[in-house]
Amino acid sequence: MEILNYTRVNRFILVGLSSNPQHQIPLFVAFLIFYIINLLGNTLMIVIISMYNGLHSPMYYFLRNLSFVDICFTSSTVPKMLIDFLSEVKSISFAGCVAQMYSFISLGGVECILLAVMSLDRYVAVCKPLHYTAIMNERVCILLAAICWVAGLLNSLAHTVFTFQLPFCKSNLINHFFCDIPPLLALSCTDTHINVIVVYAAGGSVIVGSFLLTLLSYFFIISAILKIQTSEGRQKAFSTCLSHLAVVSLFFGTGVFTYIRPTSTYSLEQDRVIPVLYGVVTPMLNPIIYSLRNKEVHSILKAAIQRMKKPNIGA
Numbered sequence: 327m328e329i330l331n332y333t334r335v336n337r338f339i340l341v342g343l344s345s346n347p348q349h350q351i352p353l354f355v356a357f358l359i360f361y362i363i364n365l366l367g368n369t370l371m372i373v374i375i376s377m378y379n380g381l382h383s384p385m386y387y388f389l390r391n392l393s394f395v396d397i398c399f400t401s402s403t404v405p406k407m408l409i410d411f412l413s414e415v416k417s418i419s420f421a422g423c424v425a426q427m428y429s430f431i432s433l434g435g436v437e438c439i440l441l442a443v444m445s446l447d448r449y450v451a452v453c454k455p456l457h458y459t460a461i462m463n464e465r466v467c468i469l470l471a472a473i474c475w476v477a478g479l480l481n482s483l484a485h486t487v488f489t490f491q492l493p494f495c496k497s498n499l500i501n502h503f504f505c506d507i508p509p510l511l512a513l514s515c516t517d518t519h520i521n522v523i524v525v526y527a528a529g530g531s532v533i534v535g536s537f538l539l540t541l542l543s544y545f546f547i548i549s550a551i552l553k554i555q556t557s558e559g560r561q562k563a564f565s566t567c568l569s570h571l572a573v574v575s576l577f578f579g580t581g582v583f584t585y586i587r588p589t590s591t592y593s594l595e596q597d598r599v600i601p602v603l604y605g606v607v608t609p610m611l612n613p614i615i616y617s618l619r620n621k622e623v624h625s626i627l628k629a630a631i632q633r634m635k636k637p638n639i640g641a
């Protein structure tokens with residue numbers, strides 16, 4: 327590791343997911359496939375929801391926002407990671423590191439709050455169906471979406487400012503595949519207790535607060551589902567809720583494990599893998615779990631495919 331003075335670091339070196347040269351090509355192929363699936367799935371949802379008037383409801387308004395966030399979220403880290411898999415020296419400029427961390431943390435925060443808002447929307451739809459259109463009107467939806475973006479951007483701004491005002495004099499080697507808070511704090515040669523407090527206070531409010539709101543919403547949703555008379559109706563509703571909760575738990579659980587825990591338990595060698603789950607895998611699964619399994623979206627896709635086949639049949 328290159329020992330540096332208190333002078334400003336102009337460039338960082340990223341360790342990556344693996345330092346073994348034999349792993350680089352297989353990892354490149356795997357993450358390229360993940361990224362392509364992510365882009366195709368989420369772009370498809372944005373196009374479908376935008377084109378079909380039948381999907382212009384609050385639920386699909388938030389799903390379209392989620393797809394857009396997921397595309398940007400993975401794009402903040404994966405393209406650079408793909409380049410690094412094919413590079414001998416995995417470097418990133420100081421400004422690039424700032425931009426990457428700000429983008430990743432802000433978009434992750436937006437997704438946290440957006441998932442909570444989506445669970446709240448489902449709670450109103452299931453538990454207060456007669457008042458749904460009055461409560462979740464267009465103005466409220468726009469306001470909730472704006473809150474997600476403003477809160478996520480401000481949360482990330484706090485983390486970015488407090489992190490990059492530190493002097494990085496121990497090394498310029500980041501033990502990670504992108505610029506993130508824990509590995510950057512490990513490079514600082516000064517006291518980072520204030521930074522840790524900011525992570526717990528701001529990050530904890532966004533991640534834990536959103537997660538608790540999501541769990542509370544689904545608790546009331548499941549309670550309402552139990553009152554459904556037919557067993558078939560209960561089974562379908564439970565299947566949807568459980569799939570949503572599985573993805574939400576994966577996203578929030580890995581986020582909490584990464585940021586909301588004692589610094590003494592950090593293991594940067596192991597923690598490099600955890601962000602792959604909430605930064606790559608979950609955004610890839612979201613369009614499948616939330617949208618493509620939906621009956622309305624499924625029927626639209628089926629009709630579109632049938633229309634595409636008709637000219638071939640005529641030929």
